Amino acid sequence: MQDRLDAVRAQVQAELDRAIDALPGGDLRDAMRYAVQGGKRLRAFLVMESARLHGVADDAALPVAAAVEALHAYSLVHDDLPAMDDDDLRRGQPTVHVRWTEATAILAGDALQTLAFGLLADPRIGAAEGRVRLVAALAQASGAAGMVWGQALDIAAETAGTPLDLAAITELQGGKTGALIRFAATAGPLIAGDDPAALDRYAVALGLAFQIADDILDVTGDEAVTGKRVGKDAGAGKATFVSLLGLAPAQAEARRLVTVGTKALSQYGDRAGNLHDLARFVIERDT
Amino acid sequence: MQDRLDAVRAQVQAELDRAIDALPGGDLRDAMRYAVQGGKRLRAFLVMESARLHGVADDAALPVAAAVEALHAYSLVHDDLPAMDDDDLRRGQPTVHVRWTEATAILAGDALQTLAFGLLADPRIGAAEGRVRLVAALAQASGAAGMVWGQALDIAAETAGTPLDLAAITELQGGKTGALIRFAATAGPLIAGDDPAALDRYAVALGLAFQIADDILDVTGDEAVTGKRVGKDAGAGKATFVSLLGLAPAQAEARRLVTVGTKALSQYGDRAGNLHDLARFVIERDT
Numbered sequence: 312m313q314d315r316l317d318a319v320r321a322q323v324q325a326e327l328d329r330a331i332d333a334l335p336g337g338d339l340r341d342a343m344r345y346a347v348q349g350g351k352r353l354r355a356f357l358v359m360e361s362a363r364l365h366g367v368a369d370d371a372a373l374p375v376a377a378a379v380e381a382l383h384a385y386s387l388v389h390d391d392l393p394a395m396d397d398d399d400l401r402r403g404q405p406t407v408h409v410r411w412t413e414a415t416a417i418l419a420g421d422a423l424q425t426l427a428f429g430l431l432a433d434p435r436i437g438a439a440e441g442r443v444r445l446v447a448a449l450a451q452a453s454g455a456a457g458m459v460w461g462q463a464l465d466i467a468a469e470t471a472g473t474p475l476d477l478a479a480i481t482e483l484q485g486g487k488t489g490a491l492i493r494f495a496a497t498a499g500p501l502i503a504g505d506d507p508a509a510l511d512r513y514a515v516a517l518g519l520a521f522q523i524a525d526d527i528l529d530v531t532g533d534e535a536v537t538g539k540r541v542g543k544d545a546g547a548g549k550a551t552f553v554s555l556l557g558l559a560p561a562q563a564e565a566r567r568l569v570t571v572g573t574k575a576l577s578q579y580g581d582r583a584g585n586l587h588d589l590a591r592f593v594i595e596r597d598t
Numbered sequence: 599m600q601d602r603l604d605a606v607r608a609q610v611q612a613e614l615d616r617a618i619d620a621l622p623g624g625d626l627r628d629a630m631r632y633a634v635q636g637g638k639r640l641r642a643f644l645v646m647e648s649a650r651l652h653g654v655a656d657d658a659a660l661p662v663a664a665a666v667e668a669l670h671a672y673s674l675v676h677d678d679l680p681a682m683d684d685d686d687l688r689r690g691q692p693t694v695h696v697r698w699t700e701a702t703a704i705l706a707g708d709a710l711q712t713l714a715f716g717l718l719a720d721p722r723i724g725a726a727e728g729r730v731r732l733v734a735a736l737a738q739a740s741g742a743a744g745m746v747w748g749q750a751l752d753i754a755a756e757t758a759g760t761p762l763d764l765a766a767i768t769e770l771q772g773g774k775t776g777a778l779i780r781f782a783a784t785a786g787p788l789i790a791g792d793d794p795a796a797l798d799r800y801a802v803a804l805g806l807a808f809q810i811a812d813d814i815l816d817v818t819g820d821e822a823v824t825g826k827r828v829g830k831d832a833g834a835g836k837a838t839f840v841s842l843l844g845l846a847p848a849q850a851e852a853r854r855l856v857t858v859g860t861k862a863l864s865q866y867g868d869r870a871g872n873l874h875d876l877a878r879f880v881i882e883r884d885t
Binding site: 416455 | 742
């Protein structure tokens, strides 16, 4: 998996750089370019693997992989704002509003969301029907019934000061991080017009495992390695999978979800090897 | 024109309400619903008239009209934020961050942009090719080469404290308000796969006339009628078409642009009557 992930990282970065270089110069473009640097690119990798499993060429899937990373970058820039999570560090660097201004961070996030949808209209992806399915699915995943909804629940819980229970935190995660992971994992069948159900089941389990692993890293992680503040959730008295389940049961639940996720891929046989590896990587990573 | 404009207002409001009612409940949805109330709906009207001129049925154009108003509403919610233009009044009501919180305003704006792109995927619009053309055009018009770029130029000019000259302010307006007006006016040919050049020329002139009229209203307008703060630009020492040209020459330029715009519609003959009326309305309005 590692070679393919490295290749996807380089390809998607080149694709994002090309799209951003085509924009008029200034702080706005600089901030956008800064915001799409680094990151694990797991969502892009999901797009590329999902595409390969459904006979979609790498060149056709690449604008979609770039779109999902642009969308993810926008959400991070806005989540880090003082009025939201108020984070000063992201991927080991000052956040956009710290490096520039709040206004530039708001606008750069806005423009990265626009860029994501613009990339889905790219003719290289293929038939217009597939591109329209992607637009509809990304709007569903990222809007007020998906990612933005999850973030709003998170902010509301923090404002209320009442820790969430397991059901509420699972629902919140399903929006905040789960929805975009599901979009990425089903991009291949969406482009090809195939049934996305198996990849969607995989993605639901993967997304939840990913969040549990994030919560574990917030407790056990090293700031120098993760590139973001650790102990933040625990310090804020915020409910997490670890605070609700305990550390060892959370680790066991993440492992169980990896099994559930990989089982969902049985129809793809050995061709889904990279997605099996990814699921294990997600819970074993230290960043 | 007035009957058609009233009908479009009611139709587009119903379309927006339907889309927003389908979302999960909470402050986020309430703020989105609030943000799409009122407004002149000139952009929606442009979409509907442009569609009619190119043989696109009202039912097919309606999701596009709702999309352009959702996109416009998102831009207003974000522009009004404390870190941006810091406005407390919009359409005669408290702005979203005043009524709720900054976090809710950021998220509601984000989700309204998403909603706009989601609406462009609506199958009622017709062939997927047309929908993809709309997505590409809206991304171009609203992103870091269009509306967001214009807003970034505006913020940069205010931060620098150096008033802009006529060329710079025309360029800024072309992004900040012009690009979305051009998208709206060309939606019909984009859906139908026809040449949008004539409607685009009309829209360039209309957009500039609209901005000049706005600057005139900032000097001559009545807050109780316009529903927003007046004298704000003049008070901030901000360059406007009025400050650069003088009041009477600005009024003459707006009238000249209306003539240019309506001449561009000659191929449509009498069928473009509503668009002729709209151009005159734009410079004669008091709100």
